Amino acid sequence: MNAAVQLENRRLMGKLLVIAVGMLGFGFAMVPMYRQICQAIGLDSTRVVAASTNTQVDASREVTVELLASSAGLPWRFEALDRAVKLHPGELVSVRYRVVNTLGREVTARARMNTAPEAAERYIAKQECFCFSNQTFAAGETREMPVVFRVLTDAPRDLSTISLSYTFFEVPAKSG
Amino acid sequence: MSTASHTHVSGALDDHGHAEAHDHHGPPAGFTRWMYTTNHKDIGTMYLWFAFFMFLLGGTMALGIRAELFKPGLQFFDPEFFNSLTTVHGLVMVFGAIMPAFVGFANWLVPLQIGSADMAFPRMNNWSFWLLIPAALLLIGSFFVPGGAAASGWTLYPPLVIQQGISVDMTILAVHILGASSIMGSINIITTILNMRAPGMTLMKMPLFVWTWLITAYLLIAVMPVLAGAVTMLLTDRHFGTSFFNAAGGGDPTMFLHIFWFFGHPEVYIMILPAFGIISQILPAFARKPLFGYASMVYATASIAILSFIVWGHHMFTVGMPAAGNLFFMYATMLIAVPTGVKVFNWIATMWKGEMTFETPMLFAIGFLCLFTIGGFSGLVLAIVPVDITLHNTYYVVAHFHYVLVSGALFAIIAGIYFWLPKWSGKMYNEGLGKLHFWLSMIGFNLAFFPQHFLGLAGMPRRIPDYALQFAEWNMWSSIGAFIFGFSQLIFLYNVIATIRSGKPAEQKQWEGADSLEWTHLPTPMPYHTFVTPPIVR
Ligand SMILES: [Cu+2]
Numbered sequence: 211m212n213a214a215v216q217l218e219n220r221r222l223m224g225k226l227l228v229i230a231v232g233m234l235g236f237g238f239a240m241v242p243m244y245r246q247i248c249q250a251i252g253l254d255s256t257r258v259v260a261a262s263t264n265t266q267v268d269a270s271r272e273v274t275v276e277l278l279a280s281s282a283g284l285p286w287r288f289e290a291l292d293r294a295v296k297l298h299p300g301e302l303v304s305v306r307y308r309v310v311n312t313l314g315r316e317v318t319a320r321a322r323m324n325t326a327p328e329a330a331e332r333y334i335a336k337q338e339c340f341c342f343s344n345q346t347f348a349a350g351e352t353r354e355m356p357v358v359f360r361v362l363t364d365a366p367r368d369l370s371t372i373s374l375s376y377t378f379f380e381v382p383a384k385s386g
Numbered sequence: 387m388s389t390a391s392h393t394h395v396s397g398a399l400d401d402h403g404h405a406e407a408h409d410h411h412g413p414p415a416g417f418t419r420w421m422y423t424t425n426h427k428d429i430g431t432m433y434l435w436f437a438f439f440m441f442l443l444g445g446t447m448a449l450g451i452r453a454e455l456f457k458p459g460l461q462f463f464d465p466e467f468f469n470s471l472t473t474v475h476g477l478v479m480v481f482g483a484i485m486p487a488f489v490g491f492a493n494w495l496v497p498l499q500i501g502s503a504d505m506a507f508p509r510m511n512n513w514s515f516w517l518l519i520p521a522a523l524l525l526i527g528s529f530f531v532p533g534g535a536a537a538s539g540w541t542l543y544p545p546l547v548i549q550q551g552i553s554v555d556m557t558i559l560a561v562h563i564l565g566a567s568s569i570m571g572s573i574n575i576i577t578t579i580l581n582m583r584a585p586g587m588t589l590m591k592m593p594l595f596v597w598t599w600l601i602t603a604y605l606l607i608a609v610m611p612v613l614a615g616a617v618t619m620l621l622t623d624r625h626f627g628t629s630f631f632n633a634a635g636g637g638d639p640t641m642f643l644h645i646f647w648f649f650g651h652p653e654v655y656i657m658i659l660p661a662f663g664i665i666s667q668i669l670p671a672f673a674r675k676p677l678f679g680y681a682s683m684v685y686a687t688a689s690i691a692i693l694s695f696i697v698w699g700h701h702m703f704t705v706g707m708p709a710a711g712n713l714f715f716m717y718a719t720m721l722i723a724v725p726t727g728v729k730v731f732n733w734i735a736t737m738w739k740g741e742m743t744f745e746t747p748m749l750f751a752i753g754f755l756c757l758f759t760i761g762g763f764s765g766l767v768l769a770i771v772p773v774d775i776t777l778h779n780t781y782y783v784v785a786h787f788h789y790v791l792v793s794g795a796l797f798a799i800i801a802g803i804y805f806w807l808p809k810w811s812g813k814m815y816n817e818g819l820g821k822l823h824f825w826l827s828m829i830g831f832n833l834a835f836f837p838q839h840f841l842g843l844a845g846m847p848r849r850i851p852d853y854a855l856q857f858a859e860w861n862m863w864s865s866i867g868a869f870i871f872g873f874s875q876l877i878f879l880y881n882v883i884a885t886i887r888s889g890k891p892a893e894q895k896q897w898e899g900a901d902s903l904e905w906t907h908l909p910t911p912m913p914y915h916t917f918v919t920p921p922i923v924r
Contacts, residue, residue: 219506219577226573230611237615240645241630282634320634344636379634382627 267300268363271370275361277305278375284319286312288378291354299363302337307376308354311347318346318381326373333365334374344381413914421516424508425914426493427810429515433490434803436518438879440482441796443526445872447475452834452868454851455861468851469537470553474525476540477557480657481564482522484791487799488660489514489571492599494810496575498904499593501584501921506577510570517567524560528553539849541646542617544631544639548624555624558617565610572603572610579603584903586923590684593902594677597684598663601691605652605659608695613649616642640705647698655694657791659687661758661798662729665751667902668805669733672748673740674899679732686725686732693722703774712771719769723762730759745897746820750801753828754794761789764839779849782842788835800827800878807882808896809904812911813889819881826874833867 275297277290287310297303311317321341325331336342340355347353361372413419413428420432450471454462463471493511497504505511528535533551536542547554579592579600592600619630620642629635631642662683670677677683699707699715707715733755742748764786768774777783800823808814837860846857853861894910904912907921 215581218581222577222581223507223573226576226607230569230573230607232611233608234611234615237612237645237648238619240612240648241619241641244641244644320636322633382629382632382635 266363267298269298271367272296272298273361273365273369274371275303275305276371276373277307278373279307279377280375281319281378284313284317284378284380286310286317288376297361299361299365302358302360304356304358306354306356307340308352309345309347309378310352311350314349316346316348318344319378320344320381321376321378324375324377326375327369330365330369330372333362333369334372335360335362341376422512424504424512426497426504426508426511427912427914429505429511430490430493430495431810432515433486433493433518436515436522437483437487437490437799440478440486440522442875442879444475444478444483445875447471447478449868449872451475452865455853456865457862458853458855458858460852463851465851466534466537469539469849470529470535472849473536473539474529477525477536477560478522479791480540480653481561482518482525484657484795484799485564485568486518488599488602488657488795489568491595491660491664491799491802491806492571492575494806495904496578496596496599497582498908498916499596499902500579500582500587501903501907501917501923502578502582503915503918503920505574506582507574511574514567514570514574517563517570521560521563521567524556524563528556528560531556541650542620543646544620544623544642545633547620548632555621558621561617562614565614568606568610572606575599575603576607584917584920584923590681591923593663594666594680594683594687595660595663595902598659598666598687601687602656602659605656605691605694609649609652609656612645613653616645616649619645640702643702643705644698647701648695650701651698652691652694654787654790655690657795658758659691661754661795662687664798664802664805665733665754667900668747668751668801669736669755671805671897671899671901672745672751673737673742675736675740676901677732678735678738679728682728683732686728689725690722693718693725697722700769700774703771704778716769716771720766723766726762730755730762745804746815746817746824747801747805747897749821749824750797750804753824754797754801757789757793757797757831761786761794764789777842779847780842781838781846781848784848785835785838785842788838792835793831797827803878803882805897806904807885808892809908809910809912811886811889812892813885814892814896815881815885815889819877819884823874823877823881826877827871830867830869830871830874834864834871835867837861837864837867 273296274294276294277292279288279290281288287308289308291306291308295303295305320343323331323334323336323339323341325334336357336359338356338358340357345353345355413423413425420428423429423432450463451468454460454468454471493505496502525535531552533553535553536547536550536557538546538550538554542554542557579596583592589597619628622628623630623632623637629637631637631639633639666677666683697715697719699711700719703712703715744752764782768777768783768786804815804820841857841860841864844857846853846861892910894908895905896910897905903917903921903923908916
């Protein structure tokens with residue numbers, strides 16, 4: 211291998227390394243890129259809230275919504291003030307949850323909703339919910355929080371009971 | 387040339403200068419030969435043995451999985467350990483067996499086939515190999531730490547991997563090291579191919595194996611860093627309070643899928659393009675005809691590589707992408723069938739009216755052609771969104787990717803070993819044992835994996851140690867096939883060792899139709915240093 215080839219090889223190695231480092235950066239850049247693209251063209255399915263405009267009430271049937279509350283790794287008090295509500299599909303109802311921050315420090319937490327049966331989730335349209343954003347509770351604070359929602363009228367007729375469950379997770383101090 | 391740069395250059399050329407001075411000598415003896423070697427043949431050999439060892443290790447895990455699934459109920463392992471087996475089996479086979487085996491082929495063949503004395507960066511070459519050892523130790527060692535080895539599947543999806551113990555950190559570190567090794571290897575291969583070809587060896591005269599590796603190396607440089615980034619984000623989510631994929635902190639687990647599969651789909655071509663190259667060398671040699679449609683083969687390989695960057699979504703049809711997204715990924719995926727089809731038709735046309743003989747490499751190459759095509763077709767089936775939504779995470783998927791990775795990539799590797807072993811070792815393998823190995827592999831493989839299509843269509847989920855009674859029959863056959871396939875690889879191991887130790891001398895041009903430089907320009911056995919003065923290619 212002569213000197214000229216050696217030099218050429220090193221130049222090419224430099225270029226290829228630039229590609230590799232660039233692709234490493236691209237991997238990280240994909241995180242904000244996806245967010246931006248999905249928000250810009252409205253593909254962000256995680257932020258679709260109360261999209262339906264149908265406010266007709268289907269009085270011919272009744273659905274029972276049981277309210278559950280739990281916390282993951284947060285030994286404080288979090289409970290549903292209403293145990294269960296009976297409602298007609300389409301009817302707008304308001305229920306209340308309560309947090310007592312017994313931890314003696316400020317806590318920022320985020321609630322996530324899930325339902326049983328799982329398939330019922332898409333028939334619940336929330337107008338107002340403490341789960342839309344992070345909640346910060348001062349030490350010792352007690353707060354009641356409403357959830358305003360409807361069960362959509364196109365919910366299947368055999369869906370007579372839905373368990374609506376909220377779980378609070380503590381938001382790590384640095385969050386991305 | 388200035389004195390300073392001259393000194394510098396001769397320093398860097400030390401091994402090579404040494405090589406020229408002692409051209410008639412063989413390599414130094416003992417372990418240090420392998421430790422410090424910068425010879426592309428030695429490094430190729432080490433890669434191939436490493437891959438073989440990892441193949442047997444990953445194969446043992448696979449047999450553990452099949453033993454557990456032989457009948458319903460839990461027999462041998464608890465479910466957590468079973469999941470560790472499927473996870474590490476996948477990681478070991480992908481990163482420890484298939485990829486290093488192809489790099490081994492590249493090391494042996496790229497310099498020989500382009501008429502270069504060695505790789506462009508011989509010392510870095512040594513490094514790329516030895517990095518594999520700590521990575522392998524981390525993967526194997528992760529079985530013995532509290533909590534057991536990673537159990538989230540080889541794709542390392544959050545949130546499961548965020549919750550598991552220290553073994554996941556070991557796995558992530560192993561992936562980092564393997565990534566660094568692959569990138570160094572790729573830089574070496576690209577530089578060798580682009581800068582070090584013998585006079586007259588134009589790009590469009592290069593054997594197809596060299597072409598496929600050139601394109602594969604570019605894919606590796608483009609996507610291994612993305613994987614490194616993805617697992618780094620897992621690591622910081624686990625230990626440094628970030629929330630890239632942690633929903634509680636505003637992150638999104640499906641984000642990981644997008645990043646992982648942006649790497650993951652090109653990765654499957656990284657594991658198959660060099661196989662295309664090997665097959666494109668073997669079929670013409672035994673058909674005694676030149677490869678049909680050489681230029682179209684090159685362009686097809688390049689188009690497959692480019693398209694591989696826009697199809698990652700076909701792994702995530704069930705995550706809730708909008709219909710437009712699903713349709714885009716479906717059509718883009720189907721488009722890849724066009725260049726792949728070009729290749730399959732070219733191979734068949736190469737064999738058409740050829741004077742074929744059926745020695746072991748040819749048998750494995752034809753086995754590749756038939757079975758890889760089946761895997762390609764089941765891939766097309768899975769590309770259809772509504773079909774995939776029902777078949778997602780079932781054994782149909784398992785059957786599909788084993789048809790492309792075992793009877794695709796692995797059969798090509800085995801074919802290549804039988805094809806070049808006479809040249810590399812200077813000795814001829816036992817043809818009878820080779821044929822026995824082929825037929826047992828063929829029967830065992832199909833018995834193991836064809837029924838998994840039926841199991842998947844019937845709804846059996848993957849990565850589960852127990853199953854409903856209705857799946858019992860086909861699982862039993864699949865396990866029997868897996869054991870036949872697994873143990874027949876020991877025949878291969880024996881055949882290779884026996885050849886190296888006591889095979890009959892091979893001819894310079896062992897295969898009548900082989901026409902690349904290593905067959906036409908070099909004696910058998912080959913000297914330790916070849917093409918020290920480059921050949922003139924016309
Ligand atoms: Cu893919």
